[in-house]
Amino acid sequence: RADFESCPDSFLSRSSERFFAQRECMEHECYIFLSKRAPGGRLSSSALSNVLRKSLSPVELSDQVLVDGFLDSVGQLVRVMEDSGFVKMQRLDDDALAGTANRPGMLERYCFLLQKDEASVLNDIHLAEGIRVGEKHCQLFSLADAQQMPWVVGPRINYERYSGERTRFSVGFASPLGQLLAVNHIYNQYVFLGDAGATLKKLEAKKLRLHSLSSYSRENAVSRDAVNDYLNEAVAAGRLPVKAHFNVLCWSEDAAERKELGNLVSSAMAQLDAVAKLETDGRAQIWFAGLPGNQADFPMNDTFDTFLEQASCMFNLESSDRSSVSPFGVRLGDRLSGRPLHVDISDEPVSLGIATNRNKFILGPSGSGKSFLTNHLMRSYAEQGAHVVIVDVGHSYQGLCELMGGYYFTYSEQRPIAFNPFFLAEGDVMDTEKKESIKTLLLALWKKDDEDFRRSEYVALSNSLSLYFELLEARPDIFPCFNSFYEYLQSGYGAELERSKVKAADFDIQNFIYVLSPFYR
Incomplete structure (x- = not known):
């Protein structure tokens, strides 16, 4: 969206606004939903889901004491997250969840797949032959079994596009399912915390059952050893056992693109060494459990046992870059989409304690754009009132100096560089x-x-x-x-x-x- 009111009144600045006006780019929003399961309630499954119930909220959750305890726990989490200095969390109010007369809320946006600034509109939702919301044809790909997951997970992977033979560019492990997946999609990440003692007790019983059946099948023996290794690590390393599920809901208004969407999502999961599963039988229950606030009713038969550390590696850790609130800066392009951003690389890093000075060092091979970047940097600073002095070798900045109406001093063998220390301007005194x-x-x-x-x-x-x-x-x-x-x-x-x-x-x-x-x- 062009902003001609706040941009500098210069030819290059206004041309830049016109160039990027109305261009499409990838937008990203992140929401964390914390849900509490009703105490003593029966766990949901694909056969027992509140999609068939009259009320989404269990009666037990109307207990004010239970609600206050839950809010206290949430407040502690928010405080820990914000104290890190990297995250700012804002609680959604009723209007943000339910919407207003003119603006859709989170519930409406999820049900009808509406964009952030899109007007409210009602659409029919079809679940019989795939998920279809109005004219949007959806596909749901899940990671719901340990056999689908990568053998090794970690906090990072290499982004090959910007990595070299000797250098590596790190991104979050699940980034191929986030910003790097260039389609309209929702990446849902579910982690369910339960009674750790009860979970380990069930796994102990499962191990004994598999042990008794191991003589009949080698697969049972392998499964017994896997469960035993899980229990040993949980006890020895003090791991917290959790259940997890991850899925990608993608959509397109062109039904012919459904196959292409499937190929893109499958390829993205393959980059993690994961195997994508196209949900068909349980897609309605999984989709409905993704309704904001309804995560506690997720069908648990579509989850798998893991540890909290491994589950957190599948979180989407990156988002779109945002323009700085600093009034001083330079306009740069987003690495993925090319969207223009206002970035302060001088004052803001010092104020945040990231740097202690404003020195800059530009390194790159011939033809990499060092002079181009410096021209842009100096023009931006000059338009914002900075005093710029450049020692130019090769006349790379003569055109910029003429554009900005500056003084350009040059020399040659016939006219060597010179200065006059004896000259006094009007009003100066030889002290x-x-x-x-x-x-x-x-x-x-x-x-x-x-x-x-x-x-x-x-x-x-x-x-x-x-x-x-x-x-x-x-x-x-x-x-x-x-x-x-x-x-x-x-x-x-x-x-x-x-x-x-x-x-x-x-x-x-x-x-x-x-x-x-x-x-x-």
């Missing part, structure tokens, strides 16, 4: 500091680095400068520069040294004039 800097410059041009100067030479230089500036006051027609100072040394100052009876051993003016001759004219 002691400026005189000392000129004397230091003249001594550096006259003497070598390892060659010392005598006190008499320093005094003679001071006198020459004082007399020269007195001459400039008496003769306004003389332009203050090195050439006029050099001519004064040749003509007037030699006679002054003779009147003061300064010997050549104290100050050799002929040697001084000869050494400075290459800088004359």
Whole structure:
């Protein structure tokens, strides 16, 4: 969405707004739903789901004491998450959940697959032959069994597009199912915390049952060993046993694209070494359990046992980049979609404690865009009132300087670089500091680095400068520069040294004039 009101009133800035106006890009939203199962209630399954009940909320959950205890636990979680400094959580109010007369809420958006700013509209929902919401044809792919899961999970994987032979670009383990899956989709991640002791007790009974049947089937023996390894790790490492389920709900308004959607989701899961399952029989129950706040009624026969650490590796840990709230910054493009973002790489990192200074170092091979980036960076800073000074080697920034109406000083063999320390702008005064800097410059041009100067030479230089500036006051027609100072040394100052009876051993003016001759004219 273009913003012509706040963008700088320059040709490049407004052209950038027009270029990106109304372009499609991937949007991402993340919601965490914490649900409490009714105490003592029967676990749901594909055959027993509240999709067939009159009321979604069990009667037991109307107990205020139970609700207050649940809210206290949620408050502790929110505090821990926000104290990390990486997450900001906001509780959804009634309007955000149920919606208003003109704006759909979370319930309506999930049921009818509406976008964030899309107007409210009612659609028919068909569950007989696949899930269809109005004209949107949906497919549901799940990871509901341990056999479908990868053999190894972790917090990260390599993103091959930006990785090289010696370098690796890390993204979250489940990123192929999140931002990297370029279709309209919802990635649901379910983790169910239960009674750990009761869970381990059931698994112990299952292990004994498999052990008694192991003589009849080798598969039973393998399953017995797997359950035994799970129990050993739970006890030895203090792991928390949980049940988990993950699914991807994708959709398209073109029914012919359903096969392509399936290929994309299956390929994304294959990048994790996971096997996608297209839900057909239990899709209605799984879809309805994804209704915001209804996660506690998820069919538990579509979950698998794992540990909390392994389940958390399947969480989507990344989101779309957001523009900085800082008023100062530069416009950059999102890595995945190219969407323009306002980024502060100077002040904000310092204020957040990420960096302690504002130095920047741009490294890249020839043709990688170093000068292009620097041109863009300097233009953005100049438009925001920064004072920019560039030492340009190769005239890469001459066009930018002309565009911004700046001063560009260049040199060649015929016109070498030069500066005039003798010139004073209107209103300036030749104070002691400026005189000392000129004397230091003249001594550096006259003497070598390892060659010392005598006190008499320093005094003679001071006198020459004082007399020269007195001459400039008496003769306004003389332009203050090195050439006029050099001519004064040749003509007037030699006679002054003779009147003061300064010997050549104290100050050799002929040697001084000869050494400075290459800088004359």
